Amino acid sequence: MLGAKKRQKIARTIASVARSRYGELKRRKVRPPLDQMVQSILWRYTSVRRGTRALRELKRTFVDWNEVRVSPVPEVAGAMSTAPWAVTSAERIEKVLWSLFQTRNAVSLAILSDLTPTQARTFLQSLQEVSRDLADEVLLFSLQGALLPLSDEAARMCYRLGLIRNDRATLQNQKALMRLWEPGLYPGVALYFVDHARTLCRQDNPRHKDCPVNALCPEGGS
Ligand code: SF4
Structure with missing residues (x-):
């Protein structure tokens, strides 16, 4: 060191x-936690610029995140890009959305506003495919977490x-x-x-x- x-x-x-x-x-625009979760997943497969544009396309193409959850992966990927990263990230996004639905019976992260940062991180990490750094990005960008x-x-x-x-x-x-x-x-x-x-x-x-x-x-x- x-x-x-x-x-x-x-x-x-x-x-x-x-x-x-x-x-x-x-x-910078402060996004709702679920938008940021999807954004942060995209950032793991492409650049900040392309991932931000892909999020915009998803929100323009689908009514809400529940529609993304139940749509075929190729359709979700196709709304973002023809590049291979779009398929990989669409698969992971759908896994997280399905996990959220199975846990909360709703495709929403509104619960986070009632939790402490530690509780919020624990909840996010309980979802399939959500690592600690991914959870921390949601806390940082959407809930002003100092981390x-x-x-x-x-x-x-x-x-x-x-x-x-x-x-x-x-x-x-x-x-x-x-x-x-x-x-x-x-x-x-x-x-x-x-x-x-x-x-x-x-x-x-x-x-x-x-x-x-x-x-x-x-x-x-x-
Ligand atoms: S890519 Fe940059 S940070 Fe990484 S080893 Fe090379 S110079 Fe260092």
Whole structure:
């Protein structure tokens, strides 16, 4: 792990890239929790930009999330894109919607507003196909939770950057990363993680040359 000064320098650079790419949180649209859940699933299979556009197309094409739940996967995927990621994400979206329906007898996350953040996370993680980082994204973007979601891919990237001691998405690593940025920056940093960890800092052959923090990264090779 890098020393504190170098870690802070990398954190500042990531915050600066995030701010210029995604804007300030105050100007971001706060979505209802179920919209954000679908959005966050899409972000796991494509970029923030394409995933945001796909969410818009789903909401334009289907009456509500219940209609998405009962529609054939190819129809849901076709409303978003002809690319393979649309099929994979449509399958996962439908699994989550079905799980929600079976748990609550309704396709709604309105219950979250009556729960504490810890209870809300526990409920979300009780649904099929909802990981802790996915639940945390819903809490961060829809319920103003003061936390920074950490996926396996983001943990790998942050480890390579020298920001954490190992490459696992543990609570300890999540807390260590949260100390690097003030809470107001978490949404932008979370989007930076989404866009860069899976496609740039990928498991094999990371694309160092395209990475905005290449010059500061111990593994960047610049
Ligand atoms: S420079 Fe390479 S190893 Fe470092 S964060 Fe970027 S993609 Fe990952």
